[in-house]
Amino acid sequence: xxxxxxxxxxxxxxxxxxxxxxALFDYLAAKATKGSFLLRIEDTDRERFVPxxxxxxxxxxxxxxxxxxxxxxxQSARLKIYQDKVQELLDKDLxxxxxxxxxxxxxxxxxxxxxxxxxxxDRCCLALSDDDLVKKEKAKEPFVVRFKIPESPVEISWxxxxxxxxxIPTKVLExxxxxxxxxxxxxNLAHIIDDHEMGINLVIRGEEFVPSTPKYILIYQAFGWDHxxxxxxxxxxxxxxxxxxxxxxxxxxxxxxxxxxxxEAMINFLVFLGWNPGExxxxxxxxxxxxxxxxxxxxxxxxxxxxxxxxxxxxxGLYIRNLSPLELTDRLVLFNQDYKKIxxxxxxxxxxxxxxxxxxxxxxxxISQAYFSLPExxxxxLVFKKSNHKDTKKGIEATLEKLSNNEWETIENFEELLxxxxxxxxxxxADVFWPVRVALSGKDKSPSPAELLWVLGKEESVRRLEKxxxxx
RNA sequence: GGUCCCAUCGUCUAGGGGUUAGGACACCAGGUUUUCAUCCUGGUAACAGGGGUUCGAGUCCCCUUGGGACUACCA
Numbered sequence: 043x044x045x046x047x048x049x050x051x052x053x054x055x056x057x058x059x060x061x062x063x064x065a066l067f068d069y070l071a072a073k074a075t076k077g078s079f080l081l082r083i084e085d086t087d088r089e090r091f092v093p094x095x096x097x098x099x100x101x102x103x104x105x106x107x108x109x110x111x112x113x114x115x116x117q118s119a120r121l122k123i124y125q126d127k128v129q130e131l132l133d134k135d136l137x138x139x140x141x142x143x144x145x146x147x148x149x150x151x152x153x154x155x156x157x158x159x160x161x162x163x164d165r166c167c168l169a170l171s172d173d174d175l176v177k178k179e180k181a182k183e184p185f186v187v188r189f190k191i192p193e194s195p196v197e198i199s200w201x202x203x204x205x206x207x208x209x210i211p212t213k214v215l216e217x218x219x220x221x222x223x224x225x226x227x228x229x230n231l232a233h234i235i236d237d238h239e240m241g242i243n244l245v246i247r248g249e250e251f252v253p254s255t256p257k258y259i260l261i262y263q264a265f266g267w268d269h270x271x272x273x274x275x276x277x278x279x280x281x282x283x284x285x286x287x288x289x290x291x292x293x294x295x296x297x298x299x300x301x302x303x304x305x306e307a308m309i310n311f312l313v314f315l316g317w318n319p320g321e322x323x324x325x326x327x328x329x330x331x332x333x334x335x336x337x338x339x340x341x342x343x344x345x346x347x348x349x350x351x352x353x354x355x356x357x358x359g360l361y362i363r364n365l366s367p368l369e370l371t372d373r374l375v376l377f378n379q380d381y382k383k384i385x386x387x388x389x390x391x392x393x394x395x396x397x398x399x400x401x402x403x404x405x406x407x408x409i410s411q412a413y414f415s416l417p418e419x420x421x422x423x424l425v426f427k428k429s430n431h432k433d434t435k436k437g438i439e440a441t442l443e444k445l446s447n448n449e450w451e452t453i454e455n456f457e458e459l460l461x462x463x464x465x466x467x468x469x470x471x472a473d474v475f476w477p478v479r480v481a482l483s484g485k486d487k488s489p490s491p492a493e494l495l496w497v498l499g500k501e502e503s504v505r506r507l508e509k510x511x512x513x514x
Numbered sequence: 515g516g517u518c519c520c521a522u523c524g525u526c527u528a529g530g531g532g533u534u535a536g537g538a539c540a541c542c543a544g545g546u547u548u549u550c551a552u553c554c555u556g557g558u559a560a561c562a563g564g565g566g567u568u569c570g571a572g573u574c575c576c577c578u579u580g581g582g583a584c585u586a587c588c589a
Contacts, residue, residue: 147586233589250589277582344521473548
């Protein structure tokens with residue numbers, strides 16, 4: 043079965059990691075079956091519409107490499123189609139106009155809730171006489187169109203790709219609005235017509251849509267269409283098991299781009315939120331192209347998954363370490379244009395030495411600080427706990443003396459050199475390695491002295507070592 | 515309130531009647547002859563509870579408990 047899927051976001055903000063995970067699954071389900079992945083912008087809510095949001099959607103998808111097949115469909119360009127379809131339903135007496143004011147609806151709902159009854163529309167306008175209807179239409183009273191929930195079937199069930207058979211009684215469904223008083227359609231109606239016309243045969247969406255799925259199936263039936271297959275994804279939650287929201291930190295996918303997460307790590311992390319290759323596999327590092335081969339929507343879990351930042355950090359660090367230093371340097375320059383100003387050879391050395399310490403690209407900024415300007419440090423830090431003032435000074439001085447013009451090519455050269463210094467002066471590692479390292483980095487934690495010498499170069503190394511002797 | 519859904523280490527998960535319940539993150543300990551990171555080794559840690567079915571139940575059924583979603587002129 044070739045799946046035609048779609049990602050159908052509403053341009054109301056910055057795409058959420060949960061939505062993007064759904065898009066990923068849409069993409070993979072399509073690609074794994076040699077089908078297509080389509081994009082549709084659901085911009086029927088004019089009040090919540092934010093113009094930049096469309097751009098954010100494209101940015102989010104392209105960052106992760108989730109390319110859609112064909113042009114994006116905009117619902118706002120299809121108004122007439124929806125309106126005609128609504129008229130068709132009206133003509134077939136499967137829908138009706140409702141002139142109830144928002145105020146009446148609100149107070150009705152309040153009252154029903156107070157008495158512990160389900161807050162459903164009372165079908166007041168379904169009982170309107172023809173005369174009243176004509177009168178209201180003539181007076182141009184504002185109205186919405188509601189879909190009439192039929193008497194039968196009494197329940198709707200479907201075979202969900204992830205949840206199995208789901209059954210919901212139709213009596214809990216209210217006559218929902220399909221056309222708003224501004225004569226724009228609601229999601230309830232528009233997405234069905236679009237999915238049908240776009241040939242969507244697998245709808246992947248969040249679990250929150252499970253309760254309303256029967257409404258949509260009823261609409262398909264009203265038009266005499268087959269409904270697509272459904273796969274309702276488990277939710278992604280925050281650490282406190284609540285729906286992921288702003289108070290959990292960053293929730294939009296572009297936040298993670300800005301923080302220096304790698305798209306391939308993000309994808310790998312996201313896909314395991316609710317999916318795994320099964321069959322006892324313990325492999326957990328997958329590229330997009332591998333996923334495109336092996337992904338199966340049937341392997342998606344039912345239980346919600348918690349978005350665990352620590353695991354993402356680990357995975358991102360892993361992906362960073364797996365990059366060649368040259369690639370990582372390119373990524374860094376792409377990530378932050380400022381790095382373009384740094385001498386490329388110097389930057390590459392810096393990257394080689396610091397690569398294993400990076401969890402995100404953004405961390406590079408702080409980590410690289412000390413290479414450009416020596417941090418202020420306490421002179422006591424120069425003396426290691428297994429050394430003393432005299433030997434430490436001797437160690438640094440000996441190093442300074444031994445630095446020649448010959449060994450700046452490799453890190454190994456310096457390891458050897460430092461080793462000789464220890465041996466020749468009857469010192470210990472603690473008298474040489476530690477103080478030289480502190481003198482060069484100005485920090486208690488840093489790469490090895492050999493690495494630092496190699497990165498900093500002769501001039502800067504000498505300057506820093508001399509400073510250390512001076513303050514010691 | 516009503517409808518629906520979910521339940522294996524703290525977290526992501528494997529497992530689908532017979533397992534010492536596996537892997538990974540995080541955490542802890544040790545090692546890699548200076549620190550940190552990396553890397554390696556080891557360790558702590560889970561089938562929510564109760565009933566069934568069965569010779570045998572994380573695994574199937576029921577109930578309880580806990581969690582969640584939905585109940586808009588939002589999608």
